[in-house]
Amino acid sequence: MNYSFENTVERRNTRAAKWDLVKTLYGAEDVLPMWVADMDFEVPPAVKQALIKRAEHGVFGYTFTDPDLDQTVIDWLAYKHGWQVKKQHLLYSPGVITSLHMAIQTFTNEKDKVLIQTPVYPPFYNIIQSHNRTLVTNKLSLIDQRYQIDFDDFEQQLQQGVKAFILCNPHNPVGRVWTREELEKMIELCKQYNVLVLSDEIHADLVLQPHHHIPAATIDEEMQDHIITCMSPTKTFNLAGLQASFVVVSDKQKRTALENMFNIQGVNHLNTMGITALDAAYSDGKEWLEALMIQLQKNINYVQEAFQDHPEVTAFRPEGTYLIWLDFRKLDLTQDQLKEFLQKEAKVGLNDGASFGEEGTGFMRMNIACPLSVVQEGVSRILQALTSRQN
Numbered sequence: 001m002n003y004s005f006e007n008t009v010e011r012r013n014t015r016a017a018k019w020d021l022v023k024t025l026y027g028a029e030d031v032l033p034m035w036v037a038d039m040d041f042e043v044p045p046a047v048k049q050a051l052i053k054r055a056e057h058g059v060f061g062y063t064f065t066d067p068d069l070d071q072t073v074i075d076w077l078a079y080k081h082g083w084q085v086k087k088q089h090l091l092y093s094p095g096v097i098t099s100l101h102m103a104i105q106t107f108t109n110e111k112d113k114v115l116i117q118t119p120v121y122p123p124f125y126n127i128i129q130s131h132n133r134t135l136v137t138n139k140l141s142l143i144d145q146r147y148q149i150d151f152d153d154f155e156q157q158l159q160q161g162v163k164a165f166i167l168c169n170p171h172n173p174v175g176r177v178w179t180r181e182e183l184e185k186m187i188e189l190c191k192q193y194n195v196l197v198l199s200d201e202i203h204a205d206l207v208l209q210p211h212h213h214i215p216a217a218t219i220d221e222e223m224q225d226h227i228i229t230c231m232s233p234t235k236t237f238n239l240a241g242l243q244a245s246f247v248v249v250s251d252k253q254k255r256t257a258l259e260n261m262f263n264i265q266g267v268n269h270l271n272t273m274g275i276t277a278l279d280a281a282y283s284d285g286k287e288w289l290e291a292l293m294i295q296l297q298k299n300i301n302y303v304q305e306a307f308q309d310h311p312e313v314t315a316f317r318p319e320g321t322y323l324i325w326l327d328f329r330k331l332d333l334t335q336d337q338l339k340e341f342l343q344k345e346a347k348v349g350l351n352d353g354a355s356f357g358e359e360g361t362g363f364m365r366m367n368i369a370c371p372l373s374v375v376q377e378g379v380s381r382i383l384q385a386l387t388s389r390q391n
């Protein structure tokens with residue numbers, strides 16, 4: 001089957017956060033939105049059909065996740081990541097962020113230290129601080145135009161008595177897919193200092209050649225029971241509005257504790273459409289995903305080439321995700337000036353780099369999961385604004 005990612009789907013007036021909040025967030029309707037991490041593409045045809053069929057049924061009473069759905073998830077993890085997961089290790093939740101909130105409440109206490117690697121996805125800060133846990137950061141180092149882990153600092157942070165580490169792999173926003181060696185070092189140190197790993201692997205299926213996603217829980221068998229993995233089909237297949245995710249917890253005690261927390265908080269089941277979409281995507285979405293990755297690679301290549309002759313902006317080549325981290329520091333603007341420049345002069349709506357942590361000051365995050373023509377338009381707006389600025 002041929003899949004096209006060139007069609008523009010009109011998303012305005014569908015309560016699409018990306019498009020319908022443009023004026024509220026960026027001050028004008030004509031700003032091109034390239035921010036929140038969803039895609040402007042239609043879902044795989046099989047997913048759309050499954051949802052239509054379910055909608056036509058017309059009855060939307062309570063539903064449940066069953067062993068067949070577990071098997072579909074298990075088959076996907078084996079196919080995509082060579083990871084053999086047992087049915088009883090799976091829990092479902094409406095979202096990865098929900099699961100992380102629940103895990104922090106279940107496995108840590110007030111004031112406990114929780115480590116993150118910054119700059120990082122903004123809700124990670126809230127997950128820690130909203131439950132009165134203590135934020136500890138291991139700042140990523142930018143060496144030779146590549147974000148890398150400062151392992152000496154990582155160990156020093158763990159030595160302070162860190163209880164849990166929220167790993168982001170692939171990393172949002174810097175686009176790194178951590179290598180086996182990097183994962184081994186992180187997991188080894190967490191083992192040494194008895195730190196629970198909460199591994200957010202929501203972008204795992206969106207890894208670009210020649211990189212390869214390795215689930216953290218597969219690194220060291222002895223550590224597997226100290227790792228809680230959060231995954232979801234929602235980034236992969238553009239289903240964020242349907243809210244369906246799952247957690248892999250191999251340790252029985254931890255799984256029971258987390259499940260109890262899900263029950264207490266009332267987030268222990270998926271919605272009907274989420275179940276339908278998850279099932280169809282993992283069962284029939286493989287070819288579509290392969291085609292999507294080719295399109296994303298094309299879009300990324302375009303952005304890289306376009307900025308090559310503009311040394312005032314550095315576009316980091318992502319190893320995974322459809323998010324490009326852009327370094328505007330050479331423009332020598334304050335963050336407010338940079339935001340104003342992009343909103344008012346370039347008329348593009350990007351994510352503010354500083355929202356990912358102080359290390360993101362001078363940076364912006366651009367979402368390229370849209371038709372190439374839209375990426376071209378966004379990049380051309382930025383380049384034109386840069387030229388006007390110089391003149």
Ligand SMILES: Cc1ncc(COP(=O)(O)O)c(C=O)c1O
Nearest residue numbers: 037095096097098121172202245
């Ligand atoms: C690293 C990361 N984790 C979690 C999420 C959101 O997950 P969910 O919608 O399942 O809560 C995102 C969305 O962009 C993300 O980038």
